[in-house]
Amino acid sequence: MPPMIDPALFDQLKTKIEEDTSIRKELDQILDELNQNVSYTQGVLSRIHSTPRSRYTTLLSQVEGGINKEIEMVGRLSEFASQYPYYKYNHKWTRMVQDAISTVILCAWLGGMSTDSKPGEVGRLLKLEDIGQIFNVPVNLKDRDAFHITIEEYLLGLIAVIDDLSRLAVNSVTLGDNAMAVQISGFIKDLHAGFQVLNLKNDVLRKRVDSIKYAVKKVEDVVYDLSLRNLIPQEGQ
Amino acid sequence: MSGFKRDWNGNAKRQDGPKAVPRQVVRNAYTPMFESIRDELDEHHDRRERIVKASRDITALSKKIIFSLQRVRRIESQLPSNIQFEVDSRLAEIAKLLATLAPDIQGINRYRYARSLMCLEEFVEALTFAHYLRTQTLISHADLSPVVEDLTRKGAGAAGSASEDAVMADASDDTAGTATATAEGKPIPPATAPATTELPTISLTHDDYLYGVFDLTGEMMRFATTSTALTGAMAGGGDDKDAEPRTIVHDMHELGTFFEMLPVSSGNKFQWEKKLEVTRQSVQKVERLGYDRIIRGSERPKGWVPDLSAGGDQGGGQSDELE
The missing domain is CATH 1.20.58.200 (Translin; domain 2)
Structure with missing residues (x-):
């Protein structure tokens, strides 16, 4: 009579769960670092409330410095997370990505984030596609399972x-x-x-x-x- | 005059709709963006609604299968034919629902709607329970996945009238002949390959499987209780006269140990702990049954079963004690 539970069954499941746990651990490390970058950038950005418009240029270049670090970390996150089903772990970073998007949208609205084709000016709204270009990741991805920025994340960041x-x-x-x-x-x-x-x-x-x-x-x-x-x-x- | 509003300057406000100031143009600048976002969100909401509906139906049908299976009294390789018939007809219905569900949960969408797909846990519970009643073993994730995938394919082709028989035959074939499924691994059975390879199927995640098996312990406990009470013997052991037939008490212990030994899945610690606690209780209930059988079973005449058809005749007293 075969045993109730095939020993191989246990080993397979154990391996799966251990894999999952180590993925989460590694993600936490990346997200920790991203969180630091986002918090720093948000902190610098909060100075706009006490900075006259004439001094925006200096402030915004400092913000852009923080944003560049965010972009770098989102890149690392994207590379790592794209190996796994996107929505399995998405809840771990979605808040942080929303906050990062917020810093970029706000910075651009205040006149930062200027590029050769689009000079910075107060009142400019970055769209979802612009955000994707800035972070160098796909947006609203549907045809394959990889890291991207979702519509919801963009809207929540905008709010x-x-x-x-x-x-x-x-x-x-x-x-x-x-x-x-x-x-x-x-x-x-x-x-x-x-x-x-x-x-x-x-x-x-x-x-x-x-x-x-x-x-x-x-x-x-x-x-x-x-x-x-x-x-x-x-x-x- | 009523209905005539003035702004703070005292100028009459326009009555014909919203203010027609230059801002109107600015608003239009964002409107197209929001309109395209609306279409995307609508698509997502519609899809989720379809999934939730199908999922609810699959859950209900799975529960019905489980109820049918709870009318089984002993573990043997063939389910009683009336119960097998009930199970098969439910399975055919589920197969159709799975087929409608499949296109919506392909690729990236599989995990996106994972929380709306609780039906798969329930379905796993039904399938593993049926498998246990036939074989007294736990079917593995690797062997169960192809069963669900096949059902989905059959459901897609269920337009034909003969399809229901095909579903039945296939489902029982696959669950019984687990060895072939493992040996073949990924490739689709050759018989169905040409016409159906491109049909989307449903992949069973490890979480669906694990949480379904958690619930299986509850069903096994219920089965152990009723079958012991009504047949007077602990389920299991089979017909072959092993030196020491394995009973459901032993199987429950194995399952209990199985879950205790598995590392806690870090994604959902809370749910895991809750399910584990329920499993522990089920194991203990079956333990108690085993104990009762040993202690009082000897007092019970060999081959005696409660006479349920005739109502309370001489067997009544004993039956109470045993139940």
Whole structure:
């Protein structure tokens, strides 16, 4: 009579589980390093709230330094993760990648990330494809199983930027840059309209998209305060 | 006048729709991007919905198979024909569902929707249980995967009327003749190869398998309990007169040890621990059954079974004690 459990069966499964565990360990190491780069870049970026627009160039070049490190680590992550089913481990890094995307979108919006073909200017929105080019990874990959940046990650990263910009609207007024607040207001309203085009299900994305209206309200209040006092700069000034 | 709004400057606001200020143009700049994103997201949501629906049906059918199997009373190479018939017809239905599911969970999408595919665990539970009842062994992941893949292919071809018989024959062939499946490894059985190689199939992950086997222990416990109560003998051992026939108590111990010895899968520690705890309890329940058999079994007349058809006659008292 054959045994209940073939000894080979146990060995196979044990090997599989051990493999999985060591993959996760190695991923954790890469993600640790990526996390440091992202945190640093976010930290430098938070200085925009106290930096007048005239000094953006210096600040943004420092941010770009951090972003370059992020790009390097995302490259390493991509190389490692592409060996395994993407969605098996995606949950481990998706937050971090979202944060990294946020730093890039915000930096570019403030006038950084300029390339030969696309000079940096305030108000420039990077699209998903631009983000993929910057990180040098595919986006919204469907035909093969490898590392990429998903649509959800881009949208969630973008929503974080909206939050940050609504804060910047307040602080730019404090720094005397009323035009910035008005520009942010227009940008956020446009994106809010854009997000309403989407058919969302009851998931994380839906929750975060719902929060955009608070950012809209926040900047509208700022613009209202400015207009009440006739502080909105006129076109062409 | 009501319905006439003014802005903060006191100028009348336009009534015809949203404000037509230059910003409208800016908004249009992002609209195409969001529209294409919407299409992508819709595709994803639709796919997930299809998967969830099929998955729910497969789960329900698998549970029905398990219920049928729980009506089996002893381990033997052939299931009772009425039960085999029930199982086969459910399997044929599941095969069709698997075939509709397969295209949506190919390649990168296999793990993307893994959480919506809990049905596979349930299905593994049903298949491993059926295999145990026939062979008194645990089928391996390597042997079970081809069974699921074949079922998927058969389901895709189930337009024909003869397909149901084919499913039955194939499913039992594969589970019984495990040796051939391992020997062949990856290649698809030659008979089905030409027409069906390009059809997408469903790959069983190791997690599907492991968690399905966890649940198998619960079914084995239930089976051990009812079969002992109703036949008066511990299931297992087979017809051949081994020196010491192996009973289900021993098999449960093996399964328990099997899970205790496996390293905890680091992806889902919480679920693993929970399932392991349930398994421990099942093992102990069967242990207790084995003990009861040894202690009280000797008091039971040889060949005695509770007479369930006639209601409470002389056997009633003893039957209570044994159950």
